[in-house]
Amino acid sequence: MQLETVKKVKKPLLQVNDLKQYFPIKGGLFGRTVNHVKAVDGVSFDIYEGETVSIVGESGCGKSTTGRAILRLEEPTDGKVTFQDKDLLGLSKRKMRNMRKDLQVIFQDPYASLNPRQTVGRILEEALEILNVVPKKERPQRVKELLEQVGLQAEFADRFPHEFSGGQRQRIGIARALAVEPKLIICDEAVSALDVSVQAQILNLLKKLQRQYNLTYLFISHDLGVVRHISDRVIVMYLGRVVEIADKKSLFENPQHPYTKALLSAIPEASRKRKKERMILKGDVPSPIDPPTGCRFHTRCPLATEQCKVKTPEVRQVGPEHFVACDVI
Amino acid sequence: MFVFIARRIFQMIPVLLGVTLVVFLIMQMVPGDPAVLLAGESASDEQVQQIRSQLGLDEPVVTQYFTYVKNVAQGDLGTSIRTNRPVIDEILTRLPITIELAFWSILVTIVLGLLAGIISATKQYSFSDISLMVVALLGVSLPNFWLGLMLILYFSVKIQIFPVSGWGTFMHVILPALTLGTGGAAIVARMTRSSMLEVIRQDYIRTAKAKGVKERIIVYKHALKNALIPVITVVGLQFGALLGGTVLTETVFAINGIGRLIIDAIRMRDMPVVQGTILVVSIIFVLVNMIVDISYRFLNKRIDLN
Amino acid sequence: MNKQDQDVLVVKNLKTHFFTEDKVTKAVDGVDFKVKRGETLGIVGESGCGKSMTSLSIMRLVPSPPGKIVDGEILFKGENLLDKSEEEMRKVRGNEISMIFQEPMTSLNPVYTVGEQIAEAIRIHQNAGKKEAWNKAVDMLKLVGMPSPEKRAKQEPHELSGGMRQRVMIAIALACNPELLIADEPTTALDVTIQAQILDLLKKLQNELGTAIVMITHDLGVVAETCDKVAVMYAGKVVEYTDVDSLFENPKHPYTEGLLNSIPKLDEDVEELQAIRGSVPSPSDLPKGCLFAPRCPYARELCHQSLPDLTEMDGEIKVRCWMHTEEWKREDTPITNDKDQTDSDKGVTLYAAGNS
Ligand SMILES: Nc1ncnc2c1ncn2[C@@H]1O[C@H](COP(=O)(O)OP(=O)(O)OP(=O)(O)O)[C@@H](O)[C@H]1O
Ligand SMILES: Nc1ncnc2c1ncn2[C@@H]1O[C@H](COP(=O)(O)OP(=O)(O)OP(=O)(O)O)[C@@H](O)[C@H]1O
Ligand code: SF4
Ligand SMILES: [Mg+2]
Ligand SMILES: [Mg+2]
Numbered sequence: 006m007q008l009e010t011v012k013k014v015k016k017p018l019l020q021v022n023d024l025k026q027y028f029p030i031k032g033g034l035f036g037r038t039v040n041h042v043k044a045v046d047g048v049s050f051d052i053y054e055g056e057t058v059s060i061v062g063e064s065g066c067g068k069s070t071t072g073r074a075i076l077r078l079e080e081p082t083d084g085k086v087t088f089q090d091k092d093l094l095g096l097s098k099r100k101m102r103n104m105r106k107d108l109q110v111i112f113q114d115p116y117a118s119l120n121p122r123q124t125v126g127r128i129l130e131e132a133l134e135i136l137n138v139v140p141k142k143e144r145p146q147r148v149k150e151l152l153e154q155v156g157l158q159a160e161f162a163d164r165f166p167h168e169f170s171g172g173q174r175q176r177i178g179i180a181r182a183l184a185v186e187p188k189l190i191i192c193d194e195a196v197s198a199l200d201v202s203v204q205a206q207i208l209n210l211l212k213k214l215q216r217q218y219n220l221t222y223l224f225i226s227h228d229l230g231v232v233r234h235i236s237d238r239v240i241v242m243y244l245g246r247v248v249e250i251a252d253k254k255s256l257f258e259n260p261q262h263p264y265t266k267a268l269l270s271a272i273p274e275a276s277r278k279r280k281k282e283r284m285i286l287k288g289d290v291p292s293p294i295d296p297p298t299g300c301r302f303h304t305r306c307p308l309a310t311e312q313c314k315v316k317t318p319e320v321r322q323v324g325p326e327h328f329v330a331c332d333v334i
Numbered sequence: 335m336f337v338f339i340a341r342r343i344f345q346m347i348p349v350l351l352g353v354t355l356v357v358f359l360i361m362q363m364v365p366g367d368p369a370v371l372l373a374g375e376s377a378s379d380e381q382v383q384q385i386r387s388q389l390g391l392d393e394p395v396v397t398q399y400f401t402y403v404k405n406v407a408q409g410d411l412g413t414s415i416r417t418n419r420p421v422i423d424e425i426l427t428r429l430p431i432t433i434e435l436a437f438w439s440i441l442v443t444i445v446l447g448l449l450a451g452i453i454s455a456t457k458q459y460s461f462s463d464i465s466l467m468v469v470a471l472l473g474v475s476l477p478n479f480w481l482g483l484m485l486i487l488y489f490s491v492k493i494q495i496f497p498v499s500g501w502g503t504f505m506h507v508i509l510p511a512l513t514l515g516t517g518g519a520a521i522v523a524r525m526t527r528s529s530m531l532e533v534i535r536q537d538y539i540r541t542a543k544a545k546g547v548k549e550r551i552i553v554y555k556h557a558l559k560n561a562l563i564p565v566i567t568v569v570g571l572q573f574g575a576l577l578g579g580t581v582l583t584e585t586v587f588a589i590n591g592i593g594r595l596i597i598d599a600i601r602m603r604d605m606p607v608v609q610g611t612i613l614v615v616s617i618i619f620v621l622v623n624m625i626v627d628i629s630y631r632f633l634n635k636r637i638d639l640n
Numbered sequence: 641m642n643k644q645d646q647d648v649l650v651v652k653n654l655k656t657h658f659f660t661e662d663k664v665t666k667a668v669d670g671v672d673f674k675v676k677r678g679e680t681l682g683i684v685g686e687s688g689c690g691k692s693m694t695s696l697s698i699m700r701l702v703p704s705p706p707g708k709i710v711d712g713e714i715l716f717k718g719e720n721l722l723d724k725s726e727e728e729m730r731k732v733r734g735n736e737i738s739m740i741f742q743e744p745m746t747s748l749n750p751v752y753t754v755g756e757q758i759a760e761a762i763r764i765h766q767n768a769g770k771k772e773a774w775n776k777a778v779d780m781l782k783l784v785g786m787p788s789p790e791k792r793a794k795q796e797p798h799e800l801s802g803g804m805r806q807r808v809m810i811a812i813a814l815a816c817n818p819e820l821l822i823a824d825e826p827t828t829a830l831d832v833t834i835q836a837q838i839l840d841l842l843k844k845l846q847n848e849l850g851t852a853i854v855m856i857t858h859d860l861g862v863v864a865e866t867c868d869k870v871a872v873m874y875a876g877k878v879v880e881y882t883d884v885d886s887l888f889e890n891p892k893h894p895y896t897e898g899l900l901n902s903i904p905k906l907d908e909d910v911e912e913l914q915a916i917r918g919s920v921p922s923p924s925d926l927p928k929g930c931l932f933a934p935r936c937p938y939a940r941e942l943c944h945q946s947l948p949d950l951t952e953m954d955g956e957i958k959v960r961c962w963m964h965t966e967e968w969k970r971e972d973t974p975i976t977n978d979k980d981q982t983d984s985d986k987g988v989t990l991y992a993a994g995n996s
Contacts, residue, residue, distance in 0.1 A: 028799065116745065116746045160924065176687075202898060208904070234913065273859070290786075291787060292787035537746040546731060
């Protein structure tokens, strides 16, 4: 399933190949593995230096798990991840920790990822310590700058994580990821708790940093407005698999996969006037515990044929930057 | 789970080998010759020599060690130099006493510790919190032989409700168990308190309140199970300290348990007994640690045992 | 029917402050609104402006110490919740008023299965047996769109994805058919399809049972879709209270206007989003005039001098801004803030060491 891309000139910063993450389901008296959640089941994509790639898809389709597997926060079951020509899954634990300087993550659950016993200033200083280019004396000053960059007051450095609002905590997570000056940041719902104005500030900041330092983002979000604004390319996932990858323009203006079409039609509009027809998907949401055979979308797909029930569709190229995994269209 | 337990038992083997080796070496290095001790001051050189070869003490040290390990593997811990009885028998007659003492002591540690910790945490900064924590602070710093003596002085000598020493009835258990368990209880209480206070601040406790759950159930169901996770480690560690404490406590209360056995054996340079007892105590310790790990697993399935 | 019966919730001049060693953080500082039976009130506003604290105050779950409700009234069906005993409140919580918390990740107990956590609410308030409550919990999971609900009910929170946990929170809150539902960012982790499904579910509940909903969200799409009335908050105060149509067509307060301008549009590509410049004033150093004045493109001298009241305009619309008052017309000092200056003019100094 290796995806050939036309961007020959640019070098991929991150290559993900046939990544799989199965979680065992324990059952019975002695906790034997009775089944698996196939959270990520053969996902491949490339990310080029300096671009923003978004992953969208239904809740529970394996977006966060993909991000975590790339960073080996949970060891993936199978697959290959190459970052700057290094095989990440082959690295020792210690070498992998060193890689984390270049590979940062902003977690979907900001609160759970902040040490409750440390002040925010301490949390950020600790991140700076890892980097070790900011001299110790200047660190408090840097911490202040970081906080201000994400729209928080410098005096908040003395507070503990539980003393913040949801959106403020999320911005602390962002500041921490930026502190170590990484090359790639995985932003898992990184702006989901922010009001639109602060969100706009943060998105502008991320874009600006990208221009200045050639940063690369893997952006996971449900907010398709945000995705459209920030991304160069978009990956659509469904039940642990990639169903469509395309540059932003093709994807939003000319979606190919029936799931992508349904997803785009469900976006609520921030206005009362334009009410559009929604394409409501029929049928129960299948579970990654026993995923449907063939094309995983066939149980809910309006176009499904008999063949879709048995044959897993291959990823095909349908445009210069547009790939889709559906045999019918 | 099965696999896990099997693996832990397997992992015990090198640990125990290590223990035998260390004990063996220490006994080799301490001055004093067991053959001389056994034969008596007036014995001739030949007599001593004879005893020596009888016990295998004239073989090279390495051979002595391997012979020992081989025997242990077959359940033979050797013969006591002092009493001439098999070491395993010596240990088995005394082990139940120590296990009983340890059981009641750890119960004191857990029950007193948890209760005090929970009360302190739920009534933070109240009078009972502060007084409990002062007591706990004292409890941590008191040496337990001193506590034992004080308890004997007051309860056995002055008001005479408990026997001074010896073993047999439940009344005999109470004072030694208190002596041995209190230090641990104090540590557990402090740990429980800080762990509970942290858990009570968590968002999921707020969720429980928002559901309309009763205060008592919030404390004992929602908070305690989470708060216990760090406490269990402490209890496991306390068990080690407690085994050490039996030596003094059994001496103070004149209880014929493993602790006293060790003391006597060391005094007599009765090497097989010392080695055997330490080995048995180590097995118990490793087993307890395994139980701690398993209870972790029950409390929190997120901990990956592998 | 008199008016009292209709207003399920009336919040008057609510003030919730945090008292830390040397300073007072006025998280909520004078909030007024009301919600009628079967109505949805949206609360929107800048991150950290006190939306969650307002809702926690209604539930009487403000972390205390350091937080304290220092003033105001919260009338639920005519009774002041602030006068109730802890035991009386317990019977209200989860039963008559329930709440969906903002952070589903940390709001679920890590050591119990999600099924148990939903069933608990049912057991407490509906006198249901263990089995019955469990079955109802599984039904609830199904209702919120959880795939294989029977299997999922037996999993612990860490085994679920973000959006699944959020749906578990929703299931807990809806389990006992509350009369008032406070939903604090209930759809942040949901994809648009599931979100639509959840919003439909809420609407159905509202139609069948007349539930009043307080919907805290920054997703203005959700506001447009579900809300009847909207309260816009800024730095602990309500700055605009309006119906949803006027909010989008005719925003009165400059902050509301800025907020609407910041939404990334789906049909146009811009290099940079239009954010409101600057950031919220420091809570321990609030400006003495209008709290928005340092960032407001229309601010005049008057705005920096004194704080405007929340004044009624036409109908039920209320605004806290000098622009809509008589004084404004008399005032002729020039605009004090330069409207064109944006944040991007300032250099970004985030990467101190440079990334070569
Ligand atoms: N324990 C605390 N001590 C001091 N200040 C606090 C504490 N908890 C919250 N705050 C402050 O109270 C203010 C209001 O917080 P709140 O959670 O209500 O914000 P919010 O409007 O819900 O924001 P968001 O949209 O980011 O969730 C914030 O500025 C926050 O920093
Ligand atoms: N530790 C785990 N143990 C078992 N199953 C897990 C675990 N982590 C995730 N899963 C399962 O993997 C699947 C994918 O989860 P993931 O968190 O990646 O979803 P997601 O796409 O990020 O969804 P959301 O948008 O809701 O956050 C889900 O079915 C989830 O239940
Ligand atoms: S009162 Fe003045 S500063 Fe405040 S919002 Fe209105 S115009 Fe702007
Ligand atoms: Mg996720
Ligand atoms: Mg909030």
